[in-house]
Amino acid sequence: FGLSYNFYEKSCPQVEDIVRKGLQPIFLTDPTSAPALLRLMFHDCQVQGCDASILVDPGNGNEATEMASSKNLGIRKREIVSMVKSMVEAQCPQQVSCADILILAAREAVAVTGGPRIKVPLGRRDSSHAPSHRLPDALLPPATAGVSEMLNIFTNKGMNLEESVAVLGAHTLGITHCSNLQNRLYSRNNDELRGMEPGFAAFLRLTCQKGPLTSNLSFVLNDPTPFSFDNEYYVNAMRGRGVLKIDAEMVSNPKTAHVMKHFSMNEADFFRAFYSAFVKLSRYGVLTGKQGVIRKNCNQLS
C-alpha cells in the first residue's frame, strides 16, 4: 500500500546500484539518452500514471499501443529500460517493476547531467494492459500547448506554480524536431513570433524550413547546453530564445513571468523546485500493493 523509500530493502537492496551502474556506459557513449529517458518518464506518467504502459510493444493482441500516437514522436530509448530490467532480473527475479526502473533511470538522467540527485519513493507496479494510441492522443500536451493547459496538467498532480514552472525546466536537456515547430514558425499572422529575439527567429526559420520534407530529420537544441541540466533554459527563455510556444509564453504570462525570472537568476531554487516536482510527477496515478503486475519483460504484458 503506497510507495516508500525502503520498498526494496529486503527483496532487492542493490536495485538502485544496478540501475546506476547499468546506465553509466550508456550515458558515456550516447549523451542523447539522458534527455530521452527524462521525457520518457513524463510520457509514461501522463498516460494512465507511472505504470510503464509506454514500454509495451505491439503483439499478442496489443496492436495499436501508445507508441502509435503521433504525440510520442521522438520518444526513444525505451529499450534501455528493458535492458536495465534484465540486469535487475538476473539478481532479483520478479521483484522490481519496470515502472520503478523507468523512474530510477530518469532520476539518473537528471543526476548524470549535473542536476539534483533525487531520492524517489518506490513500489510502483506495472500495468497489466496496454492503452491504445487514443489515450496519449488525448492526454499528452501538443507542441502548441500554452500556459493554462500546462498549469492544468501539473496542478492536477499536486504541483504549485513554482513546481509547475520548474518541471518544464526539463527542457534544459535535449532537442525539438522541426515538425513540432511548423505551426509556431509559419503561422499566418506571426503572433507566435512576437517577443522572440529577431536573430533567433531567423535562425529557427533557417534551420526548420517550411514544409514536411525534412521536418522529422532536422531539429533544434532546447537550450544552449542540451546535455547539461542547468538553468540555461530559463536564461535563454528570458532572452527571447524559447524554442517551444510554452517556453516563450511562460516569460510573457503574468502568472509565470516572475518564476521564470527567478529561476534564471537562481539555479539552486530551480533545482529545489524541480526536485519536489519530479517526485510529484513520479507518484502520479501509480499502481501499488496488489494492483497491476511485475512484468518479466518490460515490453510484454506477460
Ligand code: HEM
Ligand atoms: C506542457 C508541457 C510540455 C510540453 C508541451 C512539451 C513539449 C515537448 C516537445 C514538443 C518536445 C520536442 C520533442 C521532439 O520533437 O522530439 C519536448 C522535448 C522534451 N521534453 Fe517536453 N513538454 C512538456 C513537458 C515536459 C516535462 C514535464 C518533461 C519532463 C519532466 C519534459 C521533458 C522533455 C525532454 C527531456 C525533451 C527532449 C527530448 C529529447 O531530446 O529526446 N517535457 N517536449
Ligand SMILES: [Ca+2]
Ligand atoms: Ca503510463
Ligand SMILES: [Ca+2]
Ligand atoms: Ca541545459
